[in-house]
Amino acid sequence: MPIPSASGVHSRSLLRDDVYLSIREAIVDGTLAPGERLRDGELESWLGVSRTPIREALLRLARAGLVIAQPGRATTVAPLDxxxxxxxxxxxxxxxxxxxxxxxxxxxxxxxxxxxxxxxxxxxxxxxxxxxxxxxxxxxxxxxxxxxxxxxxxxxxxxxxxxxxxxxxxxxxxxxxxxxxxxxxxxxxxxxxxxxxxxxxxxxxxxxxxxxxxxxx
Structure with missing residues (x-):
């Protein structure tokens, strides 16, 4: 998954909303393309936060129709619908x-x-x-x-x-x-x-x- 090159761009005290907004904007601007697999480890490295706020953000993005989250399987960026x-x-x-x-x-x-x-x-x-x-x-x-x-x-x-x-x-x-x-x-x-x-x-x-x-x- 091609994530932004900068790593640890947010502090550990990053609010959950900021994690959500960062991933959302990367999807909206095309940095994360339709069909891209979203791996927790890569997102952690990019955002500099733990897995918990990332998973919460992905759940919100799934409700917004921007990602497809399948329990036990990959989470991917939703196609244009x-x-x-x-x-x-x-x-x-x-x-x-x-x-x-x-x-x-x-x-x-x-x-x-x-x-x-x-x-x-x-x-x-x-x-x-x-x-x-x-x-x-x-x-x-x-x-x-x-x-x-x-x-x-x-x-x-x-x-x-x-x-x-x-x-x-x-x-x-x-x-x-x-x-x-x-x-x-x-x-x-x-x-x-x-x-x-x-x-x-x-x-x-x-x-x-x-x-x-x-x-x-």
Whole structure:
């Protein structure tokens, strides 16, 4: 299994969430490819932690659909699954629609400016063919509504669904097809400045539903 070359990158006091996030990000960014076998010893060497938090992280990743864990057999990175990704996309679209509807009446001018800045970074990352930076900027754009909504359950649901979507979106954000999202973001910002919660919510939902075109290609 090709794991990152750095070893012991975390201290022994690493929180379980950090182990989970490290492995999850390696799966999402393709460092750990679909079908790769995940060996406890190699993960211990890479992360610098004991086997217990690693096994707990793998169980969480299995529940999220990112790894396949078979008791007594190998644990492997799950293949890309179009139906599962579409299901996650549908849930995420509904959550972001709700976040926009709740957030728009409360969002500040400073937060809207932050959304514009994130979208500018998103566009620049696409121009530079930097999928990682594009995903980070897209996350920052949508995080404004999620945080301002005041509904903590939204973040919890999105934590479960977004990684499945991001694995596929890396392909989309490496192509010109992602340019559509730049314009969709601008439209969302326009409706937000106009205090149009329903309009912004509808556009946010549509923005997340465009992933189905990538899966269909």
């Amino acid at each position: 179009a139906p599962a990704t579409l299901h996650a996309q549908q849930v995420a679209a509904a959550m972001h629609e709700l976040a926009a509807r709740l957030a728009v009446p409360l969002v500040s001018d400073t937060e809207i400016d932050a959304m514009e800045e994130a979208n500018d970074r998103f566009a620049a990352a696409l121009d530079a063919d930097d999928a990682d930076a594009a995903l980070a900027a897209d996350d920052a754009f949508h995080a404004v509504f999620v945080a301002r909504s005041g509904n903590t359950m939204l973040a919890e649901v999105l934590e479960q669904t977004t990684p499945l979507i991001r694995r596929v979106e890396r392909v989309r954000f490496a192509s010109l097809a992602a340019r559509e999202s730049v314009h969709q973001h601008r439209a969302i910002i326009e409706r937000t400045r106009a205090a149009d919660a329903d309009g912004a919510a509808a556009l946010a939902r549509e923005n997340w539903l465009t992933l189905s075109r990538t899966l269909a290609d």
